[in-house]
Amino acid sequence: MPDYSTQSLARLVQPDRVHRNLYTDPAIFALEMERIFERIWIYVGHESQVRNPGDFFATRIGTKPVVMSRHSDGRVYVVHNQCAHRGVQVVAEDSGNAQEFRCCYHGWSYHTDGRIKNIPLRHAYGARVDVNDPKLAMVQVPRVQSYRGFVFASLAPTGPSLEDFLGHIATSLDDMVDRAPDGEIEIAGGVFKHGYDGNWKLYLENLLDAAHPLFVHQSSIEAAKVQDDAVASDGSGEIAIRQMRQNGASYGFWESQVGIWTYPNGHAFLGDYHDDAKLVAAMKDPNFRDYIEALEAKKGKAEAQRILEVRRWNTNIYPNVSFMSQFQQFRVVHPISVDRTVVYTYNFRLKGAPERMFRNTIAFANVVNGTGSLVLTDDLETYGRVGVGLASAGAEWLNIARGADTDKPDAHNGRRGKNSTSEIYLRNMYEAWLQYMTGTKPGLAAAAE
Amino acid sequence: MSAAVNAATAPDLREIEAFLTHEAALLDEARYEDWLSLFAADAWYWVPSQPGQRDPFETVSLMYDDRRLLETRVRRLMQGLLHAQNPRSAATRQVTNAAILETPPGAAVVRSKFAMVEYRRNAQRIFAGSYIHRLVRAGGALKIASKRVNLVNCDAEHGGLVVPF
Numbered sequence: 001m002p003d004y005s006t007q008s009l010a011r012l013v014q015p016d017r018v019h020r021n022l023y024t025d026p027a028i029f030a031l032e033m034e035r036i037f038e039r040i041w042i043y044v045g046h047e048s049q050v051r052n053p054g055d056f057f058a059t060r061i062g063t064k065p066v067v068m069s070r071h072s073d074g075r076v077y078v079v080h081n082q083c084a085h086r087g088v089q090v091v092a093e094d095s096g097n098a099q100e101f102r103c104c105y106h107g108w109s110y111h112t113d114g115r116i117k118n119i120p121l122r123h124a125y126g127a128r129v130d131v132n133d134p135k136l137a138m139v140q141v142p143r144v145q146s147y148r149g150f151v152f153a154s155l156a157p158t159g160p161s162l163e164d165f166l167g168h169i170a171t172s173l174d175d176m177v178d179r180a181p182d183g184e185i186e187i188a189g190g191v192f193k194h195g196y197d198g199n200w201k202l203y204l205e206n207l208l209d210a211a212h213p214l215f216v217h218q219s220s221i222e223a224a225k226v227q228d229d230a231v232a233s234d235g236s237g238e239i240a241i242r243q244m245r246q247n248g249a250s251y252g253f254w255e256s257q258v259g260i261w262t263y264p265n266g267h268a269f270l271g272d273y274h275d276d277a278k279l280v281a282a283m284k285d286p287n288f289r290d291y292i293e294a295l296e297a298k299k300g301k302a303e304a305q306r307i308l309e310v311r312r313w314n315t316n317i318y319p320n321v322s323f324m325s326q327f328q329q330f331r332v333v334h335p336i337s338v339d340r341t342v343v344y345t346y347n348f349r350l351k352g353a354p355e356r357m358f359r360n361t362i363a364f365a366n367v368v369n370g371t372g373s374l375v376l377t378d379d380l381e382t383y384g385r386v387g388v389g390l391a392s393a394g395a396e397w398l399n400i401a402r403g404a405d406t407d408k409p410d411a412h413n414g415r416r417g418k419n420s421t422s423e424i425y426l427r428n429m430y431e432a433w434l435q436y437m438t439g440t441k442p443g444l445a446a447a448a449e
Numbered sequence: 450m451s452a453a454v455n456a457a458t459a460p461d462l463r464e465i466e467a468f469l470t471h472e473a474a475l476l477d478e479a480r481y482e483d484w485l486s487l488f489a490a491d492a493w494y495w496v497p498s499q500p501g502q503r504d505p506f507e508t509v510s511l512m513y514d515d516r517r518l519l520e521t522r523v524r525r526l527m528q529g530l531l532h533a534q535n536p537r538s539a540a541t542r543q544v545t546n547a548a549i550l551e552t553p554p555g556a557a558v559v560r561s562k563f564a565m566v567e568y569r570r571n572a573q574r575i576f577a578g579s580y581i582h583r584l585v586r587a588g589g590a591l592k593i594a595s596k597r598v599n600l601v602n603c604d605a606e607h608g609g610l611v612v613p614f
């Protein structure tokens with residue numbers, strides 16, 4: 001494995017271009033796991049997935065298997081999914097409820113906060129094991145913190161606070177929650193799991209890429225454009241076709257009506273894109289009218305209006321989340337290897353909203369995030385082709401310069417593109433990437449070897 | 450409806466098996482427009498994402514098309530600029546074990562087992578499971594009022610699913 005010094009890493013990321021090795025070199029991937037995924041705050045799950053004591057949800061931080069659980073003390077814990085005896089995976093199910101976690105191999109059992117509960121043949125160890133040793137456990141992840149129900153964890157014992165890490169991008173999480181009339185959201189409606197043979201960074205990059213739909217999604221745009229709207233629909237197809245047509249918006253639209261805002265640590269959002277009227281035919285859709293009424297009844301007219309006028313499209317919280325508040329979509333990126341990535345996509349239900357609003361969420365998920373959708377399948381194809389293309393010995397550098405001359409500083413310590421077609425989100429992610437990878441991010445220097 | 454009329458219009462197993470074989474052949478030959486013409490005017494086509502999934506409205510689906518979206522899906526499949534089918538897949542399907550579960554008047558609910566092998570760009574994938582067809586008689590011909598595809602690995606991690614099952 002090549003050794004990457006700080007200087008050699010810095011050479012890979014330049015103002016207008018990045019080196020293709022960032023997507024293809026297993027040594028880079030290994031360093032990313034160590035210096036990004038195993039160090040900074042990583043989204044793990046949502047509190048609604050572990051509502052009751054004993055509830056658990058198995059997932060990964062980077063490539064490390066962990067379990068998020070609600071313990072009898074009411075708190076949420078994240079523990080390594082590994083037995084302290086011989087290292088076996090303890091929790092084999094994706095989610096559930098348990099009194100205790102018990103290893104299948106020799107029966108060591110653990111409390112749902114990871115502490116050891118019982119060791120069979122305990123007497124045979126004498127003084128050689130100490131049940132109060134925090135390492136004789138399903139070891140707890142050192143830092144776990146929730147922001148409005150979104151649980152983040154860090155494998156590093158010290159570092160910037162979650163608030164500092166999120167900064168202004170926390171307002172996009174606020175937007176997810178505020179849209180619920182009862183002020184609470186919950187994960188519901190199942191999950192899509194899709195995989196592609198390409199690097200994890202491609203996914204986050206694509207979710208803020210305003211210049212791709214016209215080309216990547218051409219087939220579904222053309223097919224939807226000429227669809228006869230008189231044909232029978234139970235509402236699902238109607239939402240799907242409207243979204244596919246919207247993907248066909250011209251460059252003029254992207255340049256005049258859509259913006260991109262970026263923030264420290266790699267976070268960013270596309271905004272001002274669809275208003276709710278375009279997406280769900282707001283005023284014509286009785287569900288949406290009922291929803292606005294419910295929101296106004298609970299929050300008051302002024303606050304309801306403020307909430308609905310936050311018009312963000314996709315928000316990325318670097319390095320593993322991309323979400324969208326208007327249809328309550330939430331995508332979690334799981335890097336597997338340098339050229340393999342799996343993405344799990346979830347839906348949130350708005351508590352206090354009319355039941356039928358959630359149907360719109362599901363219909364939208366099926367078309368935008370569905371493994372068999374008319375839209376996502378072309379994105380997945382593209383990620384795969386990037387993977388193939390980068391193996392070539394042609395272009396050594398990948399261009400990230402679009403809009404660089406017209407980016408400008410913005411409020412909240414941010415920067416914005418002149419419009420959504422700027423590749424500022426790429427430059428912003430790579431600036432953060434380099435800071436993480438070289439340990440120059442304030443507060444991370446001490447942790448860097 | 451009298452028993453005599455029902456007996457006259459309800460499809461029997463032999464007719465159903467011929468129909469399922471014909472449907473599979475249309476799909477194998479990528480004759481998607483002809484496949485679409487097998488569906489009734491208010492039909493739906495459904496591939497759940499979870500084993501035993503109860504409905505397509507409260508839980509996401511690998512595919513859930515009402516008639517309007519199914520038409521758009523088929524139109525997309527017929528296009529030359531469909532990246533996810535450039536190059537095209539080749540596929541073959543076996544349909545077996547057909548059994549009539551219910552016979553409401555003039556209709557039949559049929560369960561069958563299927564296996565589909567899809568080959569594209571040096572990779573071969575195998576899908577298997579059961580079909581639940583609701584078949585109705587319209588102007589003498591059988592039509593698909595609904596088709597549900599239960600994949601044995603519906604809740605697995607998948608690459609893009611483009612070719613219908």
Ligand code: FES
Nearest residue numbers: 083085086103106
């Ligand atoms: S490895 Fe878990 S009990 Fe032995």
Ligand SMILES: [Fe+2]
Nearest residue numbers: 212213216379
């Ligand atoms: Fe896309």
